[in-house]
Amino acid sequence: MKKSDIMLRLGLLYGELMLKSGAEIYRVEDSSRRLLVKVGAEEVESIVTPTGIYLSLRVDGHLYTAVRRVIRGSYDLNLVCELNTLSRTLVTQTDADSTFATVISLANNPPPYSRRLQGLAATVAGGGFTYLFGGTILDVLAGAMGAMLVWLTCLYLAQLYTNRFVIDFCGGAIAALSAGLLSLVLPVNMDPAVIGAIMTLVPGVLLTNAVRDALTGDLLSGAARMVEALFVSVAIAGGVGAALSIWLSIRGLV
Amino acid sequence: MKIVLSLAACYLATTCFAVVFSSPKKALPYSGLCGTLGYAVYLFALELNFGLAAAVFVAASVIGIAAEFLARALRMPATVFITAGIVPLVPGASAYLAMLRFSQGDYQAALLSASTVVYVACAISAGLAIGTILRRR
Numbered sequence: 001m002k003k004s005d006i007m008l009r010l011g012l013l014y015g016e017l018m019l020k021s022g023a024e025i026y027r028v029e030d031s032s033r034r035l036l037v038k039v040g041a042e043e044v045e046s047i048v049t050p051t052g053i054y055l056s057l058r059v060d061g062h063l064y065t066a067v068r069r070v071i072r073g074s075y076d077l078n079l080v081c082e083l084n085t086l087s088r089t090l091v092t093q094t095d096a097d098s099t100f101a102t103v104i105s106l107a108n109n110p111p112p113y114s115r116r117l118q119g120l121a122a123t124v125a126g127g128g129f130t131y132l133f134g135g136t137i138l139d140v141l142a143g144a145m146g147a148m149l150v151w152l153t154c155l156y157l158a159q160l161y162t163n164r165f166v167i168d169f170c171g172g173a174i175a176a177l178s179a180g181l182l183s184l185v186l187p188v189n190m191d192p193a194v195i196g197a198i199m200t201l202v203p204g205v206l207l208t209n210a211v212r213d214a215l216t217g218d219l220l221s222g223a224a225r226m227v228e229a230l231f232v233s234v235a236i237a238g239g240v241g242a243a244l245s246i247w248l249s250i251r252g253l254v
Numbered sequence: 255m256k257i258v259l260s261l262a263a264c265y266l267a268t269t270c271f272a273v274v275f276s277s278p279k280k281a282l283p284y285s286g287l288c289g290t291l292g293y294a295v296y297l298f299a300l301e302l303n304f305g306l307a308a309a310v311f312v313a314a315s316v317i318g319i320a321a322e323f324l325a326r327a328l329r330m331p332a333t334v335f336i337t338a339g340i341v342p343l344v345p346g347a348s349a350y351l352a353m354l355r356f357s358q359g360d361y362q363a364a365l366l367s368a369s370t371v372v373y374v375a376c377a378i379s380a381g382l383a384i385g386t387i388l389r390r391r
Contacts (some may be wrong), residue, residue: 022275024333075275077334084331113273121273128267132260132342172350195347199267200274204346205337207371211379229349237353 003040004059006096010103011036012068014083015046015053017107020073023080024209025049025218035087039096050224072164078112115155122200123148130196135189139196142188146178146197154201165235171201172239180247194240201236203229257297264342265290272338281334284324288339292317296343306370310343311377317343318385325389332389336382345374 011032018028025048033044036057043058050072056065083106090099113121126147127140135143150171157167175197182188207229214222268289272282292313299309321335352367 022333022337023331027331027333075337077272077275077277077281077337078279079276081278081281081330081334085329111276112279113276118274118276121270125267125270125274128263128270129342129347131263132267133347195350198350199346200271202346202350204344204349205341207346207349207375208340208344208378211375212382215379215383233346233349233353236350237357240350241354241357 003096004057004062004064006100007036007039007041007057007059008055008064008066010039010096010100011044011046011055011057012053012066013100013107014087014103015048015055016068016070017103018080018083019048019050019053019070021076021079021083023084025213025221026216027080027084028053031084031087035090035099038087038090038092039094039099049221050228076111079106079109082106082109119148119151119155122151126150126196126199128196129199130192133192133195135192135196138186139189139192142179142182142186142193143196145182146175146193147200149174149178150197151200165231168201168232168235169239169242172198172236172241173243174239176240176243177247180243198236198240201232203232206232260297261290261294264293268293268338268341271341275337277334277338278330280328281324281330284328285335285338288317288320288324288335289342291320292339293342307373307377310374311381313343314340314378314381315384316381318382319388320385322385322389332385336385340378340382343374343378345371348374 014035015028015032018031028048029046032046032055036044041057041059042061045056047054052070053068054065055068056063083103086102086106123144127144130140130143153174154167154171157170175194179188179190179193179197182193183190206225210222210225210229213225265286269282269286272285277285295316296309296313299312300306304312317336317339321332321339324330324335325332348367348371352364352371355361355364355367
């Protein structure tokens with residue numbers, strides 16, 4: 001394969017992995033420029049948005065451009081960290097082929113935590129945030145249980161359905177239903193228990209990163225992420241609202 | 255006593271969030287520390303009648319500075335500590351509450367929550383920018 005082709009593919013793969021794993025826009029642009037210069041590009045120009053990467057390179061005096069569509073993945077800060085370190089520790093004039101292989105092997109490394117451990121972490125986090133939102137001990141238990149159910153639901157739906165909106169909607173509905181069912185038998189406060197349960201879905205970090213992007217001048221990505229955060233919260237609130245109103249009308253009948 | 259319990263819950267929850275975000279194992283205890291430090295500053299500032307936005311701003315700038323220090327000490331990007339560290343401050347719950355109130359037709363409460371979301375998010379971003387400015391100097 002031509003040298004320029006390998007370098008373009010390396011740049012796109014590297015950028016895609018970083019973007020998917022939750023790196024900031026400026027870091028994706030900055031680190032991929034550093035990496036590509038080290039493997040021998042004379043000039044690197046890239047535009048990174050949350051939905052795609054445009055990359056342009058000058059190699060041996062010729063200009064090459066490629067585009068990659070990126071679909072958001074789940075956070076993997078470990079991978080961001082390793083890819084970032086790679087772009088800093090690589091010595092200049094490294095061969096593009098071997099760097100490509102390194103990036104692929106980093107991406108194929110097993111994740112640092114098993115799914116089960118992450119589910120447990122989501123459960124504990126749900127309980128902890130229920131407490132911070134003013135829950136009693138019973139609420140904390142209800143919030144933790146809700147968070148676990150939400151996590152399991154989302155994991156299951158993500159395997160069979162790729163639509164984020166539907167997943168968040170169902171997550172919200174499950175949170176409200178589990179808190180509602182528990183409140184029948186125990187004196188559980190709905191509000192803190194529901195908020196704790198949906199804490200892993202809620203787009204707080206997304207929204208803050210959107211504002212950070214906008215402040216650093218990445219207006220396109222700031223606007224795009226704000227719209228994403230808006231729709232995520234609409235989906236969750238829609239799920240909770242739908243489940244609550246159905247729940248209240250059923251309880252009214254009984 | 256209540257404060258200690260809150261901070262312990264905050265540390266636990268933030269560290270668990272770092273696991274959900276797949277942070278590097280080495281960074282886990284420090285991510286929790288970053289988040290708890292920020293939350294403690296936030297509570298303290300509220301105690302001094304700072305007002306919500308100002309308290310969040312001060313807390314976020316402490317998180318930003320701590321994250322830059324940790325980034326240098328552990329040779330990791332600051333994002334690792336910031337992403338988990340801001341979770342206790344972040345207006346996710348208010349964003350959800352705003353949308354829920356809108357869907358229930360309670361527009362006054364909805365707008366109140368929505369404006370909280372906007373200025374808390376802006377205050378966090380501005381606070382984190384302080385850490386970035388100090389690093390670039």
